[in-house]
Amino acid sequence: MKNRLxxxxxxxxxxxxxxxxxxxxxxxTINAIETGKFDPSLPLAFRAAKVFGLTIEQIFDDSEH
Amino acid sequence: xxxxxxxxLAQRYKASKKSLFVWTLGWLLSLALFAFGPKFIWDFNVxxxxxxxxxxxxxGYLMIIANKKYLDGxxxxxxxxxxxxxxISLGVSMVFGAIYGLLExxxxxxxxxxxxxxxxxxxxxxxxxxxxxxxxxx
Numbered sequence: 208m209k210n211r212l213x214x215x216x217x218x219x220x221x222x223x224x225x226x227x228x229x230x231x232x233x234x235x236t237i238n239a240i241e242t243g244k245f246d247p248s249l250p251l252a253f254r255a256a257k258v259f260g261l262t263i264e265q266i267f268d269d270s271e272h
Numbered sequence: 273x274x275x276x277x278x279x280x281l282a283q284r285y286k287a288s289k290k291s292l293f294v295w296t297l298g299w300l301l302s303l304a305l306f307a308f309g310p311k312f313i314w315d316f317n318v319x320x321x322x323x324x325x326x327x328x329x330x331x332g333y334l335m336i337i338a339n340k341k342y343l344d345g346x347x348x349x350x351x352x353x354x355x356x357x358x359x360i361s362l363g364v365s366m367v368f369g370a371i372y373g374l375l376e377x378x379x380x381x382x383x384x385x386x387x388x389x390x391x392x393x394x395x396x397x398x399x400x401x402x403x404x405x406x407x408x409x410x
Contacts, residue, residue: 231281232347239349239409248348 209268213241215259229258284345292342295335302328353405361398365390 216226223241227234230251239245247255247267256263279287305313306324314320343354369390375381 228280233281233350235406235409236347236349244409245349245352251348 208246209243209270210240211266211268212237212255215261215266216241219259226258230254281345281347288338288342288345292335292338295331295338299328299331299335302331349409353402353409356405357398357401360401361394364397365394368393 212226216223221229223234223237227237230237231254232251236245236247240247252263252267255266259266302324306321306328309324310316310321343351346354372385372389376383376385
């Protein structure tokens with residue numbers, strides 16, 4: 208699943224650790240999501256949307272599937 | 273769930289790791305005591321042996337609970353890594369455990385198979401699987 212996590216994070220000048228702390232996950236998990244190796248659960252996707260003040264669809268794109 | 277909502281991943285990880293370490297150490301020491309105590313310390317006294325078994329079972333129960341709390345406190349990717357490692361470990365132990373148990377009847381092994389070897393295999397396969405899978409997500 209494609210996502211804009213890395214771009215959104217860069218716009219806010221956050222490190223992976225900053226975002227990991229905000230989402231209560233490990234930095235490894237943020238990296239895996241950003242590189243498309245791991246798809247987050249719905250609760251985690253909602254938390255990401257809340258942190259960035261966007262909708263889930265504005266962050267994650269499943270058009271490939 | 274309330275615990276998880278009020279603490280951070282790092283706090284949960286630190287607390288559950290410490291708890292898991294303490295109870296695993298307690299379980300291992302009580303197991304070692306039961307393994308060597310009857311012969312070298314209390315001369316096969318049944319009452320003392322039964323007491324040590326009871327202590328070992330209690331420590332084992334607390335270790336299991338601590339391990340469950342440890343897994344509950346992880347994030348979803350970490351939980352998936354552990355689930356994969358458990359699947360590999362269970363499969364490897366089942367396949368090789370079954371064969372290992374049949375080596376002696378087939379006269380391919382002279383000594384009686386020891387269950388502790390299966391525990392060793394489980395631990396090693398779990399650890400290797402966890403490391404290999406973790407590296408995929410680095």
